[in-house]
Each structure stands twice: as structure tokens, then as C-alpha cells.
Amino acid sequence: MSITEGGRIPVHRFSHGSRVPGWDDAVDLTKPPAVVPDPGTTPVPKELRRTIVEAMQRYPDRRSAAIPALHAAQAEYGWCSPEAITQVAAVMQLTPAYLTSVATFYDMLVTHPKPPNDVFVCTNISCSLRGADELYEAMLLAAAENPNVDVRSFECLGACDIAPMASVNGEYIGPLSPDDAATIVEQVSSGQPVLPDKQLSRRPCVDTGTGPHLLFKDIDEPGLNTLEVYRRRGGYEALKQALSTTREETLNQLLAANIRGRGGAGFPMGRKISFLPKGDMVKYLVCNADESEPGTFKDRELMQKAPHMLIEGIAIACWAGEIDTAFIYIRGEYDFQADILEAAIDEARAAGYIGENVLGSELSFSLVLHRGAGAYICGEETGLLDSLEGKRGNPRLKPPFPAIEGLYDGPTLINNVETLSTAPTIILMGGEKYAELGAENSTGTKLVSVSGDVQRPGNYEVELGTSSREIIFNLAGGTFPGREVKLWFPGGSSSPVLTKDDLDLPYDFDSMAKAGSMLGSGAVIVVDDSHTVLQVAQKLAKFYAHESCGKCVPCREGTNWTVKMLQRIESGEATPMDLDLMASVQTHIIGNCLCVLGDAMAMPIGSIIEKFRPELESEIEEARLRAGTGLAEDAGPFGNADEFAGPLPVH
Numbered sequence: 001m002s003i004t005e006g007g008r009i010p011v012h013r014f015s016h017g018s019r020v021p022g023w024d025d026a027v028d029l030t031k032p033p034a035v036v037p038d039p040g041t042t043p044v045p046k047e048l049r050r051t052i053v054e055a056m057q058r059y060p061d062r063r064s065a066a067i068p069a070l071h072a073a074q075a076e077y078g079w080c081s082p083e084a085i086t087q088v089a090a091v092m093q094l095t096p097a098y099l100t101s102v103a104t105f106y107d108m109l110v111t112h113p114k115p116p117n118d119v120f121v122c123t124n125i126s127c128s129l130r131g132a133d134e135l136y137e138a139m140l141l142a143a144a145e146n147p148n149v150d151v152r153s154f155e156c157l158g159a160c161d162i163a164p165m166a167s168v169n170g171e172y173i174g175p176l177s178p179d180d181a182a183t184i185v186e187q188v189s190s191g192q193p194v195l196p197d198k199q200l201s202r203r204p205c206v207d208t209g210t211g212p213h214l215l216f217k218d219i220d221e222p223g224l225n226t227l228e229v230y231r232r233r234g235g236y237e238a239l240k241q242a243l244s245t246t247r248e249e250t251l252n253q254l255l256a257a258n259i260r261g262r263g264g265a266g267f268p269m270g271r272k273i274s275f276l277p278k279g280d281m282v283k284y285l286v287c288n289a290d291e292s293e294p295g296t297f298k299d300r301e302l303m304q305k306a307p308h309m310l311i312e313g314i315a316i317a318c319w320a321g322e323i324d325t326a327f328i329y330i331r332g333e334y335d336f337q338a339d340i341l342e343a344a345i346d347e348a349r350a351a352g353y354i355g356e357n358v359l360g361s362e363l364s365f366s367l368v369l370h371r372g373a374g375a376y377i378c379g380e381e382t383g384l385l386d387s388l389e390g391k392r393g394n395p396r397l398k399p400p401f402p403a404i405e406g407l408y409d410g411p412t413l414i415n416n417v418e419t420l421s422t423a424p425t426i427i428l429m430g431g432e433k434y435a436e437l438g439a440e441n442s443t444g445t446k447l448v449s450v451s452g453d454v455q456r457p458g459n460y461e462v463e464l465g466t467s468s469r470e471i472i473f474n475l476a477g478g479t480f481p482g483r484e485v486k487l488w489f490p491g492g493s494s495s496p497v498l499t500k501d502d503l504d505l506p507y508d509f510d511s512m513a514k515a516g517s518m519l520g521s522g523a524v525i526v527v528d529d530s531h532t533v534l535q536v537a538q539k540l541a542k543f544y545a546h547e548s549c550g551k552c553v554p555c556r557e558g559t560n561w562t563v564k565m566l567q568r569i570e571s572g573e574a575t576p577m578d579l580d581l582m583a584s585v586q587t588h589i590i591g592n593c594l595c596v597l598g599d600a601m602a603m604p605i606g607s608i609i610e611k612f613r614p615e616l617e618s619e620i621e622e623a624r625l626r627a628g629t630g631l632a633e634d635a636g637p638f639g640n641a642d643e644f645a646g647p648l649p650v651h
């Protein structure tokens with residue numbers, strides 16, 4: 001296939017804030033303006049056209065179909081070739097330039113020719129602690145001579161419980177070892193099922209339950225993902241109960257439960273609903289199922305095994321908030337879970353739980369599942385809204401907050417999968433009873449994803465306020481024999497790190513905040529003493545540099561500088577002064593960005609420098625010895641700081 005197929009040079013993506021070569025060239029004003037291709041003279045395969053048209057019909061604004069349409073074009077042609085993009089543009093009546101700008105933002109959309117089979121090896125933090133970098137090398141080697149297999153390293157795929165893992169044409173497999181690489185390549189290129197025993201889809205939940213199980217009750221019951229079994233278990237009774245009372249009464253139950261959002265920010269769900277303006281206008285609900293925070297994989301298990309619980313929760317929230325149009329934005333990599341959800345939505349619609357006058361009540365709402373295409377920033381609520389509107393997933397300036405001006409500029413409630421899935425339980429238990437569970441200001445139970453250096457990684461449902469030691473040692477099996485906890489992230493990779501001295505802290509929002517960290521999405525990543533903090537910091541910084549959308553300077557430059565400063569330590573060029581400089585860069589990022597992605601790197605990196613400075617200083621000295629750059633104290637007042645004059649790294 002020609003690289004200049006269609007007469008244009010395909011644009012490669014580098015990171016979400018692309019520094020494509022030529023990105024800062026002056027604009028060529030002599031170029032003809034971008035035009036929408038003429039549908040009359042642009043041939044489009046019938047099936048592709050039908051898929052795109054159907055996708056456009058699902059949304060109030062046809063542009064929202066950009067990602068589904070590009071996914072379809074990529075499936076047809078193997079990549080988003082200029083021809084494919086022109087065809088999508090002709091059907092959607094957009095310019096190819098617009099669609100190219102969308103395609104180049106997302107990791108799963110590829111704008112260059114590639115082999116037909118995809119192997120995404122996760123090399124993010126939890127997988128890397130368990131040997132992912134060696135696995136990735138082995139995979140590259142095994143596929144080197146095979147033109148049918150495209151091996152790429154990927155950021156957290158939301159399956160840290162099976163680390164190290166890979167997604168093979170969408171099928172999640174793990175835990176893997178480098179010895180599996182040859183078999184994977186052989187099986188995928190000959191069209192066989194890949195390592196069936198290691199497929200995540202067959203794995204039961206590790207939490208067999210000692211604590212109160214509200215969300216995980218009988219979670220592995222066969223067929224729970226179907227309407228029949230869900231209803232047999234009392235499913236949709238909460239919705240019936242809510243609909244038999246007023247919207248106000250339903251909202252009062254959610255307010256009394258005081259459930260704080262489970263997606264990261266911890267804002268109370270009931271209060272968020274009460275911020276929505278009242279009255280006759282289109283209001284939206286968007287369920288955030290992007291789940292891309294490294295270490296987090298709880299929503300995946302919920303959606304796969306109990307999709308109707310989420311749908312019922314969405315219906316209850318729509319009732320409480322007078323909402324008529326709902327979407328679930330699911331990360332593109334969760335293909336398997338998206339298929340299950342789609343089937344469940346169809347079943348629920350056919351049974352009258354979605355649509356006009358649900359169960360004969362005044363509730364009428366629509367629900368559409370929207371698949372993303374690989375970008376962590378689309379988990380940030382306003383980046384998600386732009387992405388759902390069919391654009392690059394750039395966050396928006398707040399205020400206005402989505403409750404006032406969100407999707408298509410309308411009032412929008414955004415909640416996480418786990419938050420919404422809890423609504424049926426709250427209605428059945430009653431808000432006040434639910435609030436008796438957990439800790440003060442941290443009511444109820446929480447799904448905690450535990451990964452990294454523990455013996456039984458997985459999702460556990462615990463009452464908020466449970467001791468962190470209980471979660472890490474009793475439930476997740478603790479560190480491996482002979483190893484100790486060096487540090488742990490209590491709320492995903494963006495939470496400031498804690499140490500072994502913090503293991504007895506109650507696991508709840510306020511205790512984590514008091515300890516200088518946060519509960520975040522409820523993802524505990526444990527790092528034992530076999531790893532260096534430099535390794536951990538490098539993984540973090542590279543991830544955030546890759547995921548920065550590039551819209552604001554402190555985040556775009558600060559994440560890249562941090563990567564470079566950490567590389568200087570590794571290559572023996574740094575002095576302890578670099579640690580001060582790096583700490584100061586983090587301080588300048590925090591609070592100075594448009595969204596908190598910048599802070600999400602700066603907070604954990606800052607905490608690592610603060611808590612592990614002696615180890616980093618020894619790393620600096622040891623690396624200098626290895627590289628033969630002499631003692632740091634002899635390197636002069638600025639060390640090797642001249643290096644900073646060089647160009648910034650390009651991904």
C-alpha cells in the first residue's frame with residue numbers, strides 16, 4: 001500500500017498533544033480551503049455507508065458519530081487511510097481535515113498502514129512491576145518477521161489484575177510471561193483463539209466476600225448479564241419503587257445516602273443532580289465508563305458481569321434529574337464489555353425499561369452506548385464531552401460546569417459507572433440506611449482495584465473506612481515472601497504516594513486526604529522493595545506526558561521536562577540540584593492547568609521526591625559512577641544543566 005495513498009501524506013500521531021513534525025510551521029495561506037467531498041463522486045462501500053448513517057442517527061448532532069465512523073472505516077480498510085477518511089467525510093458531510101484531526105488524537109485509530117492483527121502490550125505501572133517491559137521486548141522479537149502482527153506498547157488497559165497482560169485483537173489475556181510471546185504470535189496469525197486459559201473474559205471475581213456485598217453480590221452467577229437472571233435476582237425492582245414515588249423523593253434518597261462519586265473527584269452524587277436546572281429543556285446524563293486511570297479496573301468487572309445494574313442506575317438518575325437523553329461513554333479498548341452492554345441495552349429497551357413512559361410512568365429517556373478510541377484524557381469529564389461531540393478530547397475551561405453547560409451546551413449530569421450502579425441499592429435500602437455503612441463523610445461500600453506487587457490482585461468490595469492493611473494484606477494477599485511494601489498509591493497513579501508507615505490508615509476519602517493523598521478512583525497500586533522509585537517515577541511521567549492533550553503549557557511542557565529530567569538521572573547526567581528543579585516544576589504545574597491531568601503527574605512525582613529523596617540522590621551518584629561522569633559535587637553549580645537548552649523530546 002502506498003504511503004501517499006489518495007494523494008495526501010498520512011499524518012502520524014505522536015501523543016495526544018501531537019508535536020507532528022511541522023506543527024509550528026507558518027500556515028500556508030495559498031492552500032485551497034478545506035472542502036467537504038462531493039458525495040455524488042465519492043464512492044463508499046454500501047455496508048460502510050450504512051454503518052456511518054446509522055451511527056449519525058443515534059446522536060442529536062451528526063458529528064458525534066465521528067469516532068464510530070472512523071472505527072468502521074478502519075475495520076474496512078485496516079487503517080484510517082486518506083481514502084477511508086475521505087469516504088467518511090463524504091457521508092458525514094465534514095471535511096477530511098476535520099476527521100484527520102480527530103483520528104490523530106486517539107491511540108486506537110491508526111493513520112498509517114499497519115498489519116491486520118493488533119497486539120497491545122500494556123507497559124504501564126502495574127504491568128511493568130510484574131514484568132511487562134520484558135514481555136513487550138519478547139513480543140517485538142517474536143513478531144519481528146511476521147507481517148501480520150502489529151505489536152504496540154499501550155498505556156493501562158484496565159486489566160492490571162492480570163498483569164502483565166496484552167490485548168490481542170481486543171481479547172484480554174494474562175498474566176503472561178515472555179515465554180508466551182511465540183505462541184501468541186503463532187495463534188493470532190493463524191486465526192486461532194489466543195491462550196484460552198488466560199483470557200480475562202473467563203476469569204471469576206477474586207472477591208469471594210467477607211464484607212457487605214452490595215455491588216458484588218453473586219457477581220459471578222452465570223447469566224447475571226442477562227435480563228432474565230438479573231430480574232430473577234430482584235433486578236429493576238428499585239426502578240419500579242423509585243417510579244412509584246416522585247422525582248423529588250428519589251433525589252432525597254440519593255442525597256440522604258450521601259454517596260460520593262466513585263470516579264475520582266468524590267463529589268456527592270445527589271448534590272450534583274440537584275445542581276441541574278429545573279424545567280422543560282433537554283438534559284443529558286453521561287455515564288463515564290472511560291476507566292483509564294492506571295491501576296483502575298473495577299468498572300470493567302461491573303459492566304461485564306452486571307450491565308443491567310448500571311442501566312437501572314442510569315434510569316433512576318434520569319428520573320431524579322428529569323433527564324431524557326443518556327449516553328454511556330466506554331473506553332474503546334473495552335470491546336468485550338461494550339458488546340455485553342449493548343446487548344443488555346437492547347434487552348432493557350425491548351422490556352420497556354428504556355424509552356417512552358418507562359413502566360407506564362412519566363419517565364421517558366433514551367440510552368446510547370458510545371465507544372471511545374483510546375485516550376486517558378477522555379475520562380476527564382469535559383474532555384469526554386468534547387470527544388462525545390465528535391472532536392479531539394480536549395478538556396474545556398470550567399466554569400461553566402457540565403451541570404449548567406455540558407453536552408451540546410445543555411445541562412449534563414456526569415457520573416462514574418460504579419456511582420450509577422449503586423443507585424438501585426440505595427433506593428432499595430433507603431438512603432439513610434445506606435449512609436450507616438462506611439465512615440463519616442465516606443458512606444457505603446467501595447470497589448477497590450488492588451494491583452502491583454501483591455499476591456492476589458483484583459477487585460474487592462469493602463466498607464469505606466476499612467483498614468488499608470486489611471485490603472492490601474488480608475484481601476489481596478500482601479507482598480510476595482521476603483518482600484516489603486516500599487510505597488503505595490491509594491487512588492490510582494495520580495494520587496500522591498504513601499509508605500509502609502501509612503498502612504494502618506482507614507481507607508476512606510477523608511483519611512486519605514488527611515494523609516496528603518486521595519482515594520481517587522479506589523485503585524491501590526503496591527510497589528515492593530525490589531523496585532527503585534526512579535523506575536516508578538519514570539513510568540508515571542512518561543504516561544502523563546503521552547496523555548497530555550497539549551492544550552495548556554504547564555502540563556504539556558512540564559510533563560515532558562519531567563520525563564527528560566528523570567532520563568538525566570538514569571543516564572548519569574543529573575546532580576541533586578535536578579531534584580530541586582524537578583520538584584519546582586511540579587509546584588508550578590499544580591493548580592496552573594486547565595484540567596487536573598497536569599496535577600495528576602505533579603502530585604505523585606512531587607510526593608516521590610519529598611519522601612524518597614535519599615534514594616533518588618543515591619541513584620544519581622550510582623548512575624554518575626556507571627556513566628563515568630564523576631561525582632555530582634564536582635559537576636559545578638549547574639551540574640549538566642546545559643542539556644536543558646536542547647530541543648524538547650518528541651514522542
Ligand SMILES: Cc1cc2nc3c(=O)[nH]c(=O)nc-3n(C[C@H](O)[C@H](O)[C@H](O)COP(=O)(O)O)c2cc1C
Nearest residue numbers: 261262263264288290291292379380381415416419
Ligand atoms: C485526567 C482525568 C481522567 C479521569 N478519568 C476518569 C475515568 O476514567 N472515569 C471516571 O469515572 N472519572 C474519571 N475522571 C473524573 C471525571 O472527571 C469526573 O469527575 C467523574 O466522571 C464524575 O463522576 P463521579 O462523580 O461519579 O465520580 C477523570 C478526571 C481526570 C482529571
Ligand code: SF4
Nearest residue numbers: 549551552555593595
Ligand atoms: S492539564 Fe491542560 S494540557 Fe494537560 S490534559 Fe488538561 S487541558 Fe490538556
Ligand code: FES
Nearest residue numbers: 122127156157159
Ligand atoms: S492493565 Fe497494565 S497497568 Fe493497568
